Amino acid sequence: DCGLAAEQLKNNPRHKAYLEGVSLRQLQKLYSLLKGHLGGESLAESLEKFRQEETIDPEEDMNKLDDKELAKRKSIMDELFEKNRKKKDDPDFVYDIEVEFPQDEQLESCGWDVESGEEI
Numbered sequence: 001d002c003g004l005a006a007e008q009l010k011n012n013p014r015h016k017a018y019l020e021g022v023s024l025r026q027l028q029k030l031y032s033l034l035k036g037h038l039g040g041e042s043l044a045e046s047l048e049k050f051r052q053e054e055t056i057d058p059e060e061d062m063n064k065l066d067d068k069e070l071a072k073r074k075s076i077m078d079e080l081f082e083k084n085r086k087k088k089d090d091p092d093f094v095y096d097i098e099v100e101f102p103q104d105e106q107l108e109s110c111g112w113d114v115e116s117g118e119e120i
Contacts, residue, residue: 002031003072056080062102 006027019027029050036046042095056076065073086093 001027002035005031 006024008016009045010022010024010027032053033043033046036049037043040048051109054076056073062073
């Protein structure tokens with residue numbers, strides 16, 4: 001498992017000083033590329049395989065995943081959120097953004113928002 005190997009390397013007291021500035025995700029990617037190379041894959045194939053593993057499919061049913069795969073997907077989403085998040089210290093940070101959404105198209109109605117004559 002590339003994740004376990006990356007954690008062991010990063011937490012090893014012998015290597016800790018050298019790998020302090022290297023993220024766990026980078027080490028996992030390195031292990032994955034090395035594993036692909038040892039398996040006979042080209043660099044392009046290994047990179048594409050890693051990219052597919054690190055991409056979230058919006059159509060995927062995450063209710064069917066086991067705990068390990070679900071935790072992996074959540075960590076990918078958390079990392080993407082942090083990367084895109086605007087903080088108060090960012091130069092392009094705006095506190096109160098108001099957005100007007102176009103109303104050109106016909107709005108679709110949903111069954112749950114239709115009022116019924118029945119009272120609950």
